[in-house]
Amino acid sequence: MRWLSLIALSVIGLAAPASALGDGGPALPVQGGTGISAPGTTYAYVAVAAGRDATVVRRVGAGPAAGPSSIRVSGDYGIPGVGSSGQTTGLSADGDTLVLAELFGGAVPRTTRLLVLDTPRLGVRARIALPGWSVVDAISPDGRWLYLIHYPSYGNLSRYEVLAYDLVTRHLLAKPIVDPHDGDQAMTGFPVTRVMSADGRWAYTLYIRASGEPFIHALDTAGVRAVCVDLPPSLGRIDIGNASLSLGAGSKTIRIDADGVIQAIVDTRTFAARVVHSAPFVTERTLKTVAPVARTASTSDSGGLPWMLLLAAAVIAAIGGAVGLRTRLRVP
Secondary structure, three states, X not given: OHHHHHHHHHHHHHHOOHHHOOOOOOOXXXXXXXXXXXXXXXXXXXXXEOOOOEEEEEEEEOOOOOOOOEEEEEOOEEEOEEOOOOEEOOEOOOOOEEEEEEOOOOOOOOEEXXXXXXXXXXXXXXXXXXXXXXXXXXXXXXXXXXXXXXXXXXXXXXXXXXXXXXOOOOEEOOOOOOOHHHOOOOEEOEEEEEXXXXXXXXXXXXXXXXXXXXXXXXXXXXXOEEEEEEOOHHHHHOOHHHOEEEEOHHHOEEEXXXXXXXXXXXXXXXXXXXXXXXXXXXXXXXXXXXXXXXXXXXXXXXXXXXHHHHHHHHHHHHHOOOOOOOOXXXXX
16 A cells, blocks of 8 residues: 555654654665566666675566676665655666666765666766755656756655756756746645656656645656646545556546546646546545544554554654664565
């Protein structure tokens, strides 16, 4: 259940210094699992731990006949995660560039360290160190533009800004990537799930604001621009934490699914959104009202949010506020 992931990220935040507390948190890099693959390929790249402070990146499956099948690098790296649904990012659609993100301990990192690999030869192309805390959000199809979600305030992890880094010139654009129609409005929210266009150009990410309002962040990774799509308020009645995104024929529409039903459709040309199904109220609307709801809601439904809160409380009690908690996420 995706609410478990949301709560887990909050627990990680609670294990960090008090200055790192906020309304949400980013998805963390992962090691192991099925890895990440480019569209139309039959192989994947998997990062695994290799002893103390080292990582092995393997190419698995029916990959290219020539070239190495693995590389060992110094440092503790994983495939960047996206949202709370277990998705990953960092591999360009052409399959030639893979960006890994450094794993970190219980404290929020003051420096973001990334590793850029040339995948055909499985060689290190660059090591990047950026001030502050950022997570990998997306990469353009040709591997030139890398997008980062930067958290400017350790005290509010629901507030973020999207930065673009040119992997060719090794230069970070000074201004964040914003929807020009939003003006100076601060970008806030918690990423839930994502769908990519077939060509890897557009990254459509479903967010939920602290107010409970859902929206889609549409990032044009080739055009270095973004559009924020406000969704109908009635969608706040569905379980956004368990929602998923899918694309219609020809990637002309984005479908928002929840409880096995298409709830809304967004036109990817005009970004107009419409509700197609009115769902009953099935879960709490906001992260902000979690505490009051936990005191009054029934806990008879094992899939509901109160059980997740109890689990989070148990975990917090177990770690005892230890700052040294290891946040390595491993997928079986």
